[in-house]
Amino acid sequence: MLITSHDGPSAFAAYQEIRARLPKPGPPGAAIRAPDLGAVAEPFDLILLDAYGVLNVGERPVRGAVARMAALRAAGKRLCVITNSAGYPKRLMMERHARLGFDFAPDEVASSREALLAHLSGDTRQWGAMLSPEHGVEDIGGLSLRFLGDDPADYAAVDGFLMIGSAGWNARRQALLEAALLQDPRPVLVGNPDLVAPREDGLSLEPGHYAHHLADSTGCVPRFFGKPFPEIFDIALSRLASRPDPARVLMVGDTLQTDVLGAQALGFKTALVMGHGMLKGMDCANACAVSGIYPDFILEHT
Secondary structure (H helix, E strand, O other): OOOOOOOOHHHHHHHHHOHHHHOOOOOOOOOOOOOOOHHHHOOEEEHHHEEEEEEEEOOOOOOOOHHHHHHHHHOOOOOEEEOOOOOOOHHHHHHHHHHHOOOOOOOEEEEHHHHHHHHHOOOEEEEEEEOOOOOOOOOOOOOEEEEEEOOOHHHHOOOOOOOOOOOOOOOHHHHHHHHHHHOOOEEEOOOOOOOEEEEEEEEEEEEEHHHHHOOOOOOHOOOEEOOOHHHHHHHHHHHOOOOOOOEEEEEEEEOHHHHHHHHHHHOOEEEEOOHHHHHOOOOHHOOOHOOOOOOOOOEEEO
């Protein structure tokens, strides 16, 4: 599995190739078309929101998204961002939301980074980290990390590997990681299962892309934290006073095989945004038919 063209159709095809490693889809939704989130939000108490492709594209807010969040709050809706963006500490994530005009509180943002770190709480092994050292070990929680670069000795010295952020990752480092695992298989944990993320100039390759390629080439199957897997949803729900009725929870995302698939597995309703993210410009009906994943709502805009 290798994405050679950074566009929606190529990414969609790659997601289809890895379906055996993803949860099974829940019952299909009705795929009702609506112009935006405001048209479908009324029956729901809790609205879960993907970030990239729903609230922002790279460092730009999606047009109208800030006002939409304010309107949902005014209508009494509880909001929570569910994001697979794992390469940055929570502080920087919150600063970015504020810079883009959103007023989310820290307990309204659940990330796959948090899901990974919760799993590793108290872990004493040394991990090789696919992660930019720019922000050091901020919020890593005492884990012993060795940042992976171009020295093969780093790959040989650690007890396992954490694939958290793809900034600075390249083909040489991927080859070093794969060679190290072929020589000495060790655990691989992935803090961002996404294959791609919407940016201003197209789709970036994310840790999930490299992790699945690694699995194909080495036979070492990673463990994933983040959508469509349940741990990230558990973190968001654990912050509520009581667990909501799943039928009154709406997950809003831009990707069938992460946002919609993960939420459906938990019995939540789902809305797929077509106008901003990975599927922009694609035939939604065909994508649903090919994937077998049907959201409850198909929205043109957030």
